[in-house]
Amino acid sequence: MSGAAPLVLRHPDAASVAAMTAGRLLAAVQDAVVERGVAHVALTGGSMGSALVGALAEHRQRGVVDWSRVHVWWGDERYLPAGDDDRNDTQNDRAGLTSLGLVPEHVHRVAGPDTSASAEESAAAYERALREHGSGLWDVVLLGVGPDGHVASLFPGHPAQLRDDALVVAVHDSPKPPPVRVSITIDCLSNSRGVWFVVSGGDKADAVARGVAGAPAAESSAAQVRGLERTLWLVDEPAAARLV
Numbered sequence: 001m002s003g004a005a006p007l008v009l010r011h012p013d014a015a016s017v018a019a020m021t022a023g024r025l026l027a028a029v030q031d032a033v034v035e036r037g038v039a040h041v042a043l044t045g046g047s048m049g050s051a052l053v054g055a056l057a058e059h060r061q062r063g064v065v066d067w068s069r070v071h072v073w074w075g076d077e078r079y080l081p082a083g084d085d086d087r088n089d090t091q092n093d094r095a096g097l098t099s100l101g102l103v104p105e106h107v108h109r110v111a112g113p114d115t116s117a118s119a120e121e122s123a124a125a126y127e128r129a130l131r132e133h134g135s136g137l138w139d140v141v142l143l144g145v146g147p148d149g150h151v152a153s154l155f156p157g158h159p160a161q162l163r164d165d166a167l168v169v170a171v172h173d174s175p176k177p178p179p180v181r182v183s184i185t186i187d188c189l190s191n192s193r194g195v196w197f198v199v200s201g202g203d204k205a206d207a208v209a210r211g212v213a214g215a216p217a218a219e220s221s222a223a224q225v226r227g228l229e230r231t232l233w234l235v236d237e238p239a240a241a242r243l244v
């Protein structure tokens with residue numbers, strides 16, 4: 001398994017994971033903007049994804065970042081109309097994303113059925129946007145982790161999990177509702193300086209242990225993703241319960 005070995009950072013609870021990750025992300029984004037003039041971050045859905053955005057929006061030091069130079073993307077999106085309550089970007093917006101000072105053109109949203117004919121068409125469009133507006137290397141990819149070890153919309157044992165013929169794929173019959181999604185692939189997620197897993201809750205303890213240990217793909221999508229420079233597992237104590 002190539003990439004940086006996982007580094008586990010334990011926190012007392014979910015709020016602490018979100019707050020500490022927000023501080024780390026501000027620093028990483030500031031470094032990227034100062035060093036390279038731009039930062040590309042892939043956000044995650046789920047409760048920890050929105051908790052992180054909320055912590056960013058409330059962070060007293062959020063103003064240190066020139067947000068006009070930051071591009072945000074989503075590691076996955078539910079294939080639902082723009083503004084739908086169950087979309088990851090809608091939930092992130094409501095958590096405070098739109099208060100950061102991002103340039104709307106740098107907030108790269110996945111097309112839903114209201115602006116695309118299919119999830120496949122939406123995935124192809126998102127891939128084109130990545131190739132055209134991305135930097136070829138993520139600065140930070142943020143990933144929540146499901147109890148089954150899924151990340152983004154890549155589920156162990158699902159046909160889309162190990163697709164390596166595209167950067168972005170359509171996902172049907174998702175075990176986690178809603179059933180149709182668009183997801184960045186494992187290879188593309190791994191093409192990042194940093195991959196940061198943000199995980200809380202005892203129901204994730206097995207998934208965290210398998211992810212950190214490098215379990216096979218049939219048991220863990222998380223274990224297949226590592227950053228080129230850093231792989232961080234930002235977890236609370238309940239989620240760390242099965243770590244040796």
Ligand SMILES: O=C(O)[C@H](O)[C@@H](O)[C@H](O)[C@H](O)COP(=O)(O)O
Nearest residue numbers: 045046047048144145146151152
């Ligand atoms: O679209 C999604 O559902 C998310 O991207 C998904 O991958 C999420 O990150 C995990 O299911 C963890 O979700 P929680 O943090 O809510 O447990």
